[in-house]
Amino acid sequence: xxxxxxxxxxxxxxxxxxxxxxxxxxxxxxxxxxxxxxxxxxxxxxxxxxxxxxxxxxxxxxxxxxxxxxxxxxxxxxxxxxxxxxxxxxxxxxxxxxxxxxxxxxxxxxxxxxxxxxxxxxxxxxxxxxxxxxxxxxxxxxxxxxxxxxxxxxxxxxxxxxxxxxxxxxxxxxxxxxxxxxxxxxxxxxxxxxxxxxxxxxxxxxxxxxxxxxxxxxxxxxxxxxxxxxxxxxxxxxxxxxxxxxxxxxxxxxxxxxxxxxxxxxxxxxxxxxxxxxxxxxxxxxxxxxxxxx
Amino acid sequence: xxxxxxxxxxxxxxxxxxxxxxxxxxxxxxxxxxxxxxxxxxxxxxxxxxxxxxxxxxxxxxxxxxxxxxxxxxxxxxxxxxxxxxxxxxxxxxxxxxxxxxxxxxxxxxxxxxxxxxxxxxxxxxxxxxxxxxxxxxxxxxxxxxxxxxxxxxxxxxxxxxxxxxxxxxxxxxxxxxxxxxxxxxxxxxxxxxxxxxxxxxxxxxxxxxxxxxxxxxxxxxxxxxxxxxxxxxxxxxxxxxxxxxxxxxxxxxxxxxxxxxxxxxxxxxxxxxxxxxxxxxxxxxxxxxxxxxxxxxxxxxxxxxxxxxxxxxxxxxxxxxxxxxxxxxxxxxxxxxxxxxxxxxxxxxxxxxxxxxxxxxxxxxxxxxxxxxxxxxxxxxxxxxxxxxxxxxxxxxxxxxxxxxxxxxxxxxxxxxxxxxxxxxxxxxxxxxxxxxxxxxxxxxxxxxxxxxxxxxxxxxxxxxxxxxxxxxxxxxxxxxxxxxx
Numbered sequence: 001x002x003x004x005x006x007x008x009x010x011x012x013x014x015x016x017x018x019x020x021x022x023x024x025x026x027x028x029x030x031x032x033x034x035x036x037x038x039x040x041x042x043x044x045x046x047x048x049x050x051x052x053x054x055x056x057x058x059x060x061x062x063x064x065x066x067x068x069x070x071x072x073x074x075x076x077x078x079x080x081x082x083x084x085x086x087x088x089x090x091x092x093x094x095x096x097x098x099x100x101x102x103x104x105x106x107x108x109x110x111x112x113x114x115x116x117x118x119x120x121x122x123x124x125x126x127x128x129x130x131x132x133x134x135x136x137x138x139x140x141x142x143x144x145x146x147x148x149x150x151x152x153x154x155x156x157x158x159x160x161x162x163x164x165x166x167x168x169x170x171x172x173x174x175x176x177x178x179x180x181x182x183x184x185x186x187x188x189x190x191x192x193x194x195x196x197x198x199x200x201x202x203x204x205x206x207x208x209x210x211x212x213x214x215x216x217x218x219x220x221x222x223x224x225x226x227x228x229x230x231x232x233x234x235x236x237x238x239x240x241x242x243x244x245x246x247x248x249x250x251x252x253x254x255x256x257x258x259x260x261x262x263x264x265x266x267x268x269x270x271x272x273x274x275x276x277x278x279x280x281x282x283x284x285x286x287x288x289x290x291x292x293x294x
Numbered sequence: 295x296x297x298x299x300x301x302x303x304x305x306x307x308x309x310x311x312x313x314x315x316x317x318x319x320x321x322x323x324x325x326x327x328x329x330x331x332x333x334x335x336x337x338x339x340x341x342x343x344x345x346x347x348x349x350x351x352x353x354x355x356x357x358x359x360x361x362x363x364x365x366x367x368x369x370x371x372x373x374x375x376x377x378x379x380x381x382x383x384x385x386x387x388x389x390x391x392x393x394x395x396x397x398x399x400x401x402x403x404x405x406x407x408x409x410x411x412x413x414x415x416x417x418x419x420x421x422x423x424x425x426x427x428x429x430x431x432x433x434x435x436x437x438x439x440x441x442x443x444x445x446x447x448x449x450x451x452x453x454x455x456x457x458x459x460x461x462x463x464x465x466x467x468x469x470x471x472x473x474x475x476x477x478x479x480x481x482x483x484x485x486x487x488x489x490x491x492x493x494x495x496x497x498x499x500x501x502x503x504x505x506x507x508x509x510x511x512x513x514x515x516x517x518x519x520x521x522x523x524x525x526x527x528x529x530x531x532x533x534x535x536x537x538x539x540x541x542x543x544x545x546x547x548x549x550x551x552x553x554x555x556x557x558x559x560x561x562x563x564x565x566x567x568x569x570x571x572x573x574x575x576x577x578x579x580x581x582x583x584x585x586x587x588x589x590x591x592x593x594x595x596x597x598x599x600x601x602x603x604x605x606x607x608x609x610x611x612x613x614x615x616x617x618x619x620x621x622x623x624x625x626x627x628x629x630x631x632x633x634x635x636x637x638x639x640x641x642x643x644x645x646x647x648x649x650x651x652x653x654x655x656x657x658x659x660x661x662x663x664x665x666x667x668x669x670x671x672x673x674x675x676x677x678x679x680x681x682x683x684x685x686x687x688x689x690x691x692x693x694x695x696x697x698x699x700x701x702x703x704x705x706x707x708x709x710x711x712x713x714x715x716x717x718x719x720x721x722x723x724x725x726x727x728x729x730x731x732x733x734x735x736x737x738x739x740x741x742x743x744x745x746x747x748x749x750x751x752x753x754x755x756x757x758x759x760x761x762x763x764x765x766x767x768x769x770x771x772x773x774x775x776x777x778x779x780x781x
Contacts, residue, residue: 126447131771133753141757141773242552246545249560249763276761277773280736282746
């Protein structure tokens with residue numbers, strides 16, 4: 001007699017914990033034959049607010065970690081992804097990918113995470129400057145994380161869209177709340193398990209499942225969110241997000257024209273978008289006859 | 295148990311003789327039209343409005359009130375000019391911008407005098423800060439025009455198109471330079487609107503640009519009030535909005551362009567914390583407090599309007615601050631000895647007076663310099679409030695005048711928490727003799743510009759701009775170029 005398989009319960013990821021949606025709602029995910037694969041949490045405004053609180057609480061600790069340390073943790077995420085490769089591939093296949101496409105998506109995701117791991121302690125050098133002001137001052141500008149970023153990830157990929165959205169944001173020291181693909185949510189939950197075993201402090205990444213139609217409003221009108229990034233094509237949602245952003249001058253980026261599989265979807269400029277440039281001045285004492293300065 | 299205040303009488307021992315700057319050499323026309331496509335044209339509305347000297351209430355000139363049709367005409371001129379201008383080699387573009395810088399330097403005195411007449415700021419500031427910095431800004435960005443690909447590694451930067459630029463009344467010429475110079479260097483064309491109370495130096499700049507031989511339509515300067523600004527924001531053929539002004543208007547702009555692909559940078563309000571530690575050089579710190587809040591009558595978005603003094607030195611710092619306030623000369627902006635000039639407009643003066651009343655009604659302890667104010671014009675005494683807390687409106691809201699709210703603190707954690715606990719994040723000041731403490735604070739303060747043991751310093755090479763509700767994007771330096779390019 002064959003063994004009864006243990007089925008996985010797909011939950012969400014908030015503050016390093018795996019709760020169900022507080023709303024108690026779900027939506028069924030079906031395979032091509034129309035059979036139910038899983039019941040997915042249909043997250044609510046309250047889930048987003050809880051996730052935002054977790055993100056805000058985690059951000060300053062994450063942002064003030066040594067950049068080298070952040071790089072190691074991102075690399076660790078890639079290691080954990082590699083170890084779970086087969087699981088991600090089978091989940092992608094379950095959600096309708098061909099085996100070859102699934103393999104490619106997972107490999108690009110792992111490599112992208114390694115790519116951003118490398119940037120953690122390097123982008124600062126690219127975007128910083130020592131500014132040769134005319135007066136006797138030492139003046140320099142450096143990037144700093146903007147804070148909490150709300151992400152609505154790509155709809156068409158299950159794992160790669162998440163990695164592409166999350167990696168540049170946390171490489172730069174931000175914390176985030178991310179909405180996974182509605183039609184392909186399985187990898188999101190497994191990816192949360194990867195994050196949970198990667199030394200990434202709880203709350204730095206929070207993952208919700210559900211619909212953008214319901215949640216984009218809440219992602220963009222929360223008064224303690226600093227930036228919103230949107231990877232989808234719904235024009236009405238884009239407009240609403242941008243309008244809501246004006247409530248507290250959120251930074252909004254819409255990345256829906258990039259080919260997510262290509263290397264164009266990864267660059268330090270994506271890190272830079274969720275950075276603030278801070279300029280610091282300090283006087284330099286003039287001793288002797290010549291002016292001192294940089 | 296309040297002790298009687300002992301005020302130093304600085305004027306008893308000596309007094310400064312008047313030293314007014316002469317305004318005879320400047321030429322101001324009775325009426326100004328709109329600068330569109332390289333020439334001054336009459337407004338479609340046929341309407342003009344007056345601009346006054348806020349120190350004397352005298353009418354200086356009148357300027358055109360641009361309506362939607364005028365805005366459209368200016369945008370069309372800018373669009374028509376864009377093709378050729380953006381295809382011109384960076385070297386040639388740069389040379390035009392250098393010319394503008396030189397012409398401003400040559401006419402610096404005239405610009406300084408008009409700036410002070412139209413806006414009320416002390417001639418010492420317009421002469422030594424506004425006008426030279428404006429010229430330097432053009433000179434700095436001129437040099438970037440042919441080097442853009444070096445600024446953005448692995449990218450091929452291209453201009454955005456037509457930039458609509460709306461600037462405030464506190465640094466009229468300087469803000470025009472901050473907006474126009476990087477836009478031109480990056481290959482954009484512009485439609486710029488100065489504030490309705492301070493249009494004259496922008497119009498003089500228009501004359502200068504016409505004389506410089508810059509191709510027609512590359513820079514268009516049109517005057518008007520909020521309606522004109524709204525017409526720029528909502529014009530469908532503008533690619534980028536650059537705005538400096540209040541947070542409320544900034545939010546309105548962000549909302550208005552939500553359904554479009556317009557790029558946007560916003561330099562909005564501030565309520566900067568200026569933090570004095572017990573180990574700071576206190577006399578220098580007091581100078582920093584004075585400069586932080588009373589520079590340009592406090593009409594500065596990055597003004598150090600919230601003072602935090604460590605409890606152990608609070609009494610002595612406040613004593614020194616009050617003494618120093620007594621020495622400030624408030625009055626005729628054209629006098630070279632004047633420290634604090636005229637409040638920019640009657641409307642702004644009323645707003646400041648309202649906030650002073652709010653501060654008193656909320657229980658703040660007010661102290662004002664005992665100086666006398668001129669009988670005519672808009673003037674306000676340098677004002678500080680003691681015994682206020684985080685929840686007071688004069689601590690939370692931007693007053694944009696010479697009004698300082700003072701709080702004390704005990705620990706570094708406490709002051710960081712208080713300094714950051716505000717929707718704004720434009721600037722901050724830190725005063726301590728300990729380098730390691732400076733860097734602890736400068737890295738934790740959520741502000742785009744942090745001055746350590748100095749305050750209110752500006753330079754074309756130095757990026758300026760805010761966190762949070764103080765806006766986004768930077769002006770100045772390499773980072774300021776990014777606001778006018780696409781990749």
